Amino acid sequence: MKQTGRKIVKLASYAYSRWIDAAADAQPVASAIDGATVALASSSDVDFAAVAQHARQRGLPALRRLTFQGRAGLLKKLAQHLSDHKAALYDLSFQTGATKRDSAIDIDGGIGTLFAYAGLGRRELPDSNILLDGPLLPLSRQGSFVGRHIETPLDGIAIHVNAYNFPCWGMLEKLAPALLAGVPCIVKPATQTAYLTAAMVRLIVDSGLLPEGVLQLICGRLGDLLDHVTGQDLVSFTGSLETSLVLRNHPAVARNATRFVAERDSLNAAILGTDVAPGSPEFDIFIREVAREMTVKAGQKCTAVRRILVPAATIDAVSGALAEKLSRVVVGDPRVEGVTMGPLVGLDQREDVRRRIEALRAEADLVLGDIDNPAVKGADAARGGYLPPILLRARDPKQAAALHQVEAFGPVATLVAYDDVTDAVALSRRGEGSLVATAVTRDPEVAAELAFGLASYHGRLHLIDRDSAGESTGHGSPLPGLVHGGPGRAGGGEELGGIRGVHHYLQRTAVQGSPALLTRLAGHWNKGAPEVAENIHPFRRGFEALALGETIHTRPRTVTLADIEHFAHFTGDTFYAHMDEAAAKANPFFPGRVAHGYLILSFAAGLFVEPAPGPVLANYGLDSLRFLKPVSPDDTIAVRLTVKQKSPRNADYGEVRWDVEVTNQNGETVATYELLTLNALTERAA
Numbered sequence: 001m002k003q004t005g006r007k008i009v010k011l012a013s014y015a016y017s018r019w020i021d022a023a024a025d026a027q028p029v030a031s032a033i034d035g036a037t038v039a040l041a042s043s044s045d046v047d048f049a050a051v052a053q054h055a056r057q058r059g060l061p062a063l064r065r066l067t068f069q070g071r072a073g074l075l076k077k078l079a080q081h082l083s084d085h086k087a088a089l090y091d092l093s094f095q096t097g098a099t100k101r102d103s104a105i106d107i108d109g110g111i112g113t114l115f116a117y118a119g120l121g122r123r124e125l126p127d128s129n130i131l132l133d134g135p136l137l138p139l140s141r142q143g144s145f146v147g148r149h150i151e152t153p154l155d156g157i158a159i160h161v162n163a164y165n166f167p168c169w170g171m172l173e174k175l176a177p178a179l180l181a182g183v184p185c186i187v188k189p190a191t192q193t194a195y196l197t198a199a200m201v202r203l204i205v206d207s208g209l210l211p212e213g214v215l216q217l218i219c220g221r222l223g224d225l226l227d228h229v230t231g232q233d234l235v236s237f238t239g240s241l242e243t244s245l246v247l248r249n250h251p252a253v254a255r256n257a258t259r260f261v262a263e264r265d266s267l268n269a270a271i272l273g274t275d276v277a278p279g280s281p282e283f284d285i286f287i288r289e290v291a292r293e294m295t296v297k298a299g300q301k302c303t304a305v306r307r308i309l310v311p312a313a314t315i316d317a318v319s320g321a322l323a324e325k326l327s328r329v330v331v332g333d334p335r336v337e338g339v340t341m342g343p344l345v346g347l348d349q350r351e352d353v354r355r356r357i358e359a360l361r362a363e364a365d366l367v368l369g370d371i372d373n374p375a376v377k378g379a380d381a382a383r384g385g386y387l388p389p390i391l392l393r394a395r396d397p398k399q400a401a402a403l404h405q406v407e408a409f410g411p412v413a414t415l416v417a418y419d420d421v422t423d424a425v426a427l428s429r430r431g432e433g434s435l436v437a438t439a440v441t442r443d444p445e446v447a448a449e450l451a452f453g454l455a456s457y458h459g460r461l462h463l464i465d466r467d468s469a470g471e472s473t474g475h476g477s478p479l480p481g482l483v484h485g486g487p488g489r490a491g492g493g494e495e496l497g498g499i500r501g502v503h504h505y506l507q508r509t510a511v512q513g514s515p516a517l518l519t520r521l522a523g524h525w526n527k528g529a530p531e532v533a534e535n536i537h538p539f540r541r542g543f544e545a546l547a548l549g550e551t552i553h554t555r556p557r558t559v560t561l562a563d564i565e566h567f568a569h570f571t572g573d574t575f576y577a578h579m580d581e582a583a584a585k586a587n588p589f590f591p592g593r594v595a596h597g598y599l600i601l602s603f604a605a606g607l608f609v610e611p612a613p614g615p616v617l618a619n620y621g622l623d624s625l626r627f628l629k630p631v632s633p634d635d636t637i638a639v640r641l642t643v644k645q646k647s648p649r650n651a652d653y654g655e656v657r658w659d660v661e662v663t664n665q666n667g668e669t670v671a672t673y674e675l676l677t678l679n680a681l682t683e684r685a686a
């Protein structure tokens, strides 16, 4: 291994709140650019039982003392801190072979994911440690016995074994949902690029933001850490199929049914629609998208395009245009001006990719790319993992095997001719489960047929045409709000997907009992639970003072025909059901003319509102509105208004969800809904 004057970092692991230096048996970690040693790594001096214990005894209670909202606040501070200090990471990132654009995806993309989860947590999760899953279910005739599902944080730890290709994003995209859920993490980055992950972890540790034991880092092997997992833990893996099998079948993981999430090999496809002709905007979009997804991160992306499916009639045009575009890629030292694609992570990886190209070439012709003597700018091709874009063309896609099984984890993709949409679907499916497929088509029928055929084999489908391409986030970008993962060969795991990503770290439990017990437990009042009466109108009481179940019953109000007609002419809603007795009678739902639903809502508000300035700041909307029984002229309505749920939003106000029931003179329910108001935290009015 080449040595230079560059400082070699002895990579420390961060275990039990201490930095443990690389042990004496440390192995060199090579720069992707020139093979020089950038770091030495070994975790042999780490006591893995103590790592697991530290996470359980220190990190776990510290996180459980916070609520979902509290942890969302922590994520936001962490994201801000990393954003303020990220510049130092960019320089180091070059050594992984990343260009500046690649580094932005890794570093800024990772920090952006943290910010996104902070926002999701703040907006969508409660200020408690119990998340409700679905509605309350009536389980008895009298309503005294009900059930519902709740979710609570696992009483365990998360072990994240990550791939080399995204040392920052790969850590943060798993860390964000785990910490939001309340589960401490032990991160084991791939050794080849662990120096960049370690630099980011050092920034996190130095910030002092995370409580002790919440985050630990293993630089080097995983040791016997998996021997210490329990049924409350989660192991999340990104990497090769082979390693995923080793970890999934680890005796402790298998025995304890420890949750296991895997993301691994994926033979992602880009499909050109049968409707797209050369020269059309969609044709150009396809060429651009495929070329980009082959070359970003030198193709070392789990989402990179490996199979390019094109109608047989168009394949020559696609092959020519793609080859022309790819031939303009400048491979070299990513620090050098003009270089658009860096090296693979190392010489071993290049050898691995070359072997896989050989396997593919048994079934495909080489269209573009000098595999053995790449032209390289500003670097020595013999010392770094340089490889140009390699474009292949399958000779007989239906008979091919390697095409659908071998993931060459570099800038390598194969053109595949297909006959019709059915054939395109069948060929894509032979990848046996992928993370993502892109289809470029302007024909909604083609898009729908492809999507239905491909969806169960994919975690994400990216359907683009000229209308969306300009703003598309791209085939290869997992987004915090959308699911990232895929079935079958891709691992069967799911990451991200907004709050879905948090659910992996929560246990769902069915709870049965009386409405009163479930109100306290779930922080959510439901009809049947005791009502709380106060002397003061709830609109005059500040957010903190309001109690769950606090209820007012309004005076009654009679709805006259004159009211209905006035409302109709005032709003312009002269729909026949309100204005034409004969037509209304002919309608199977109405006994004759009836009041507008919106009139009922408006009168309800008129009945329960307390008008003077006070803590209620705004009407924020309605949920679950149902009109259950018509209101006829001269019916009398009254309202029950009850505090259903309270969610603090910030230091100034919180959201109050009110359970509203409108009844008629016979006690029958005519409408139900949930009203949302924003209420000041302190009482503003006497």
Ligand code: NDP
Pocket: 161, 162, 163, 164, 165, 188, 189, 190, 191, 192, 220, 221, 222, 238, 239, 240, 241, 242, 243, 244, 246, 247, 263, 264, 265, 266, 301, 302, 303, 352, 407, 408, 409
């Ligand atoms: P590996 O599966 O070898 O490594 C992934 C992670 O697992 C690394 O952190 C590695 O640590 C760790 N690991 C490896 N062996 C063990 C073990 N026995 N016990 C515990 N941890 C282990 O994948 P690579 O990153 O080397 O990539 C190899 C191939 O995998 C690529 O060429 C590509 O085909 C595929 N891959 C697919 C990805 C995807 O998302 N689709 C992402 C990355 C890779 P260490 O580095 O210390 O060995």
